Amino acid sequence: MCYxxxxxxxxxxxxxxxxxxxxxxxxxxxxxxxxxxxxxxxxEFQEHITRAVASxxxxxxxxxxxxxGLAAAGALLQPWRSRAxxxxxxxxxxxxxxxxxxxxxxxLALAIxxxxxxxxxxxxxxxxxxxxxxxxxxxxxxxxVHADAxxxxxxxxxxxxxxxxxxxxx
Amino acid sequence: MCYxxxxxxxxxxxxxxxxxxxxxxxxxxxxxxxxxxxxxxxxEFQEHITRAVASxxxxxxxxxxxxxGLAAAGALLQPWRSRAxxxxxxxxxxxxxxxxxxxxxxxLALAIxxxxxxxxxxxxxxxxxxxxxxxxxxxxxxxxVHADAxxxxxxxxxxxxxxxxxxxxx
Numbered sequence: 265m266c267y268x269x270x271x272x273x274x275x276x277x278x279x280x281x282x283x284x285x286x287x288x289x290x291x292x293x294x295x296x297x298x299x300x301x302x303x304x305x306x307x308e309f310q311e312h313i314t315r316a317v318a319s320x321x322x323x324x325x326x327x328x329x330x331x332x333g334l335a336a337a338g339a340l341l342q343p344w345r346s347r348a349x350x351x352x353x354x355x356x357x358x359x360x361x362x363x364x365x366x367x368x369x370x371x372l373a374l375a376i377x378x379x380x381x382x383x384x385x386x387x388x389x390x391x392x393x394x395x396x397x398x399x400x401x402x403x404x405x406x407x408x409v410h411a412d413a414x415x416x417x418x419x420x421x422x423x424x425x426x427x428x429x430x431x432x433x434x
Numbered sequence: 435m436c437y438x439x440x441x442x443x444x445x446x447x448x449x450x451x452x453x454x455x456x457x458x459x460x461x462x463x464x465x466x467x468x469x470x471x472x473x474x475x476x477x478e479f480q481e482h483i484t485r486a487v488a489s490x491x492x493x494x495x496x497x498x499x500x501x502x503g504l505a506a507a508g509a510l511l512q513p514w515r516s517r518a519x520x521x522x523x524x525x526x527x528x529x530x531x532x533x534x535x536x537x538x539x540x541x542l543a544l545a546i547x548x549x550x551x552x553x554x555x556x557x558x559x560x561x562x563x564x565x566x567x568x569x570x571x572x573x574x575x576x577x578x579v580h581a582d583a584x585x586x587x588x589x590x591x592x593x594x595x596x597x598x599x600x601x602x603x604x
Contacts, residue, residue, distance in 0.1 A: 363533035395569035
């Protein structure tokens with residue numbers, strides 16, 4: 265599949281809908297606006313992650329649990345790498361898509377923080393851990409889309425654990 | 435000053451411009467769109483931070499230097515707390531303003547990462563440190579706008595240093 269041959273801005277919702285075999289009206293039953301077509305799996309993606317965080321071993325610390333959840337997301341994305349690379353190029357080229365992406369990631373950080381709180385982490389630490397883990401995921405993801413095709417996203421996410429320790433070392 | 439008595443969505447650019455003593459045309463010479471009026475000082479804000487990061491003592495580690503820069507931003511915002519609280523309420527109530535805010539903060543994280551790289555921090559660590567420091571600033575800022583009027587933002591930003599160490603502890 266080729267993403268927006270004429271660019272996202274130049275493509276109408278009618279064209280996007282037609283390619284998906286939908287009418288424009290049906291499109292808007294599924295997606296709130298034009299941008300949402302690029303975030304179709306965002307709810308399931310977030311649920312997959314929060315479930316993985318929630319089911320991390322109870323002895324596991326909050327950051328490790330959060331990164332395990334995000335590594336699970338990495339395993340989910342791995343078979344779709346070439347799609348993810350294409351999609352990333354579309355999002356990177358359009359500031360409104362970047363904005364939407366950042367909102368989704370901010371929501372993901374909040375959701376992870378919520379699960380950590382449910383696991384017994386104090387509120388302030390839980391929130392900050394959610395933010396830090398998603399920041400680590402973003403940098404891992406960015407490396408992944410620019411690396412060789414056989415680079416493993418889950419491995420990059422787990423490797424950020426050591427980097428975070430380096431970052432906070434005094 | 436009272437922010438958008440009728441809500442941001444219900445206020446036109448003509449009204450915003452009029453209140454600032456500008457024509458709509460002059461408004462658009464200063465701001466790219468309606469949302470930008472709430473991000474008027476963003477460039478100076480970012481420059482203030484990156485300058486402070488750049489001038490942190492050379493022996494200071496990257497995260498401490500980044501947080502010093504953000505604490506300097508805290509000192510800049512402190513006298514404007516009630517304005518910041520009002521502005522935060524406007525941004526929080528509007529998803530498009532949240533999006534714009536997240537883009538500015540993502541740009542700030544990148545800029546801090548760039549300064550850290552210039553200070554000799556390896557690229558990967560520099561980028562992640564920028565992201566982590568801005569995540570810490572966001573949580574500190576959020577506490578600040580919800581705390582007593584005499585709570586000091588710079589102190590909250592510096593206090594996040596210890597929290598980040600707790601977060602990454604094994």
